């Protein structure tokens with residue numbers, strides 16, 4: 055069995071540096087707790103997410119991808135709040151299959167590399183954590199980000215007559231999961247499929263979240279399914295919405311899937327997109343179009359907010375459609 059202190063020293067200590075850390079005062083890994091400097095002009099946004107093997111990612115997922123995703127989902131929450139990434143901590147529970155030193159060395163090398171590569175993109179230091187062994191692989195990351203005082207984007211300020219937008223493509227994570235689940239030995243490597251890449255290595259919309267401060271009235275990241283996540287905005291803002299389903303941006307592969315299965319609600323229900331859904335007043339439309347252009351990211355208007363609290367109406371080419379449930383992926 056690999057010793058905890060050796061694991062930390064070999065695989066995680068190298069991640070404990072960033073330009074953001076104030077070298078003379080801040081302390082990351084190596085003591086009972088991290089000691090970090092706060093910024094006088096900012097508020098700290100704290101998010102946490104747990105990924106469990108077999109629930110949040112399929113068994114057999116590459117260690118690099120698991121680590122990438124575990125940090126990416128936290129960054130996605132920071133993005134939804136308009137926060138700039140700061141630091142993170144990691145609680146890693148390794149399963150019994152990784153008890154042998156040989157297995158765990160290779161796995162931890164790949165895992166720590168996935169974490170390091172994404173953390174480096176956002177200059178985030180790993181400042182602490184814990185490692186344990188149990189039945190199942192589980193990763194909990196807590197991340198902290200910075201936002202100027204009073205500028206955090208929340209779910210609670212959508213107003214009637216505002217536009218509703220989504221970034222990127224909707225349903226790709228869910229499609230990726232379908233492809234992975236359908237994979238057999240005779241199928242060519244499905245890991246190259248864009249939807250599977252998106253499932254395994256989502257790119258959190260951090261730049262978009264930062265740019266939406268002062269533009270979006272509310273925002274949420276699409277992690278549990280577009281309709282379920284939009285419902286959280288409606289609930290918190292005490293408003294309703296009308297969505298034009300034909301406006302939802304989906305990939306050509308998703309269109310093919312929908313033609314074949316006629317499971318039209320699939321892109322609205324499936325999770326793991328890590329796009330942002332946000333609301334904004336109509337007079338921000340030009341600004342949002344320019345933002346899309348500068349970020350090289352599609353921002354699509356999919357509907358409007360109205361005053362009738364809690365009422366979510368779905369249209370197909372202008373005609374109302376009935377759905378059994380708007381609920382997306384539920385973790386329990």
Ligand SMILES: [Mg+2]
Nearest residue numbers: 131134275277
């Ligand atoms: Mg979220």
